[in-house]
Amino acid sequence: MSRRLNLSVQYACARAGLPTRQEFFTWARAAHAGGGTLTIRLVTPEEGRQLNRDYRGKDYATNVLSFPYATEPGLCGDLVLCPAVVAREAEKQGKPQKAHYAHLTVHGMLHLQGQDHAQAEEAAAMEQHERNILAILGYPDPYL
16 A cells, blocks of 8 residues: 555635645644545535535534545545634634644544544543644644
8 A cells, every 4th residue: 555645635715824735734644644545625614514514414614524435445535624613713722723723634634544532432542642643743732
C-alpha cells in the first residue's frame, strides 16, 4: 500500500483567513501515517446544516462532519468543516482559530479511521489520542 495521502480542499464559502491546503495536509498527516484519498470541504452554515440534517438527523450546522468510505487498503473519506461554527466556537473557548481547525481536522481524521466517542471509554481514548497528536503539532490540549 502506498503511503501517499491525496488531499483535495474545497472552499465552498468565503476563503479569506481560512487554513491553507498545506496546513490541512499537515494536520491530516499527523493523524494518519498511511495512504489514501481525503477531501476536506469548507461550507457555509446553510450547507453544513443541510448535511447534518440529511446524514445525522440534526437540524443545525456543526463544526465537523466525517464521511468515511474505506479504511483498507487506504483511507478514503471526506471531512466537512463549517468555518462560521469553527470561528464561533474558537472565540467562545478562547482559543486561536488555527488551533481549533487543527483539532477538528485531527478529530475528523480519527473518525475516518473508525474511532468514535459514543461511549465514555471510547471518548477518553479518542480524546487522549487527539491530545497526543496535537501536542506533537505544538498545540495545547483542546479539552482544557
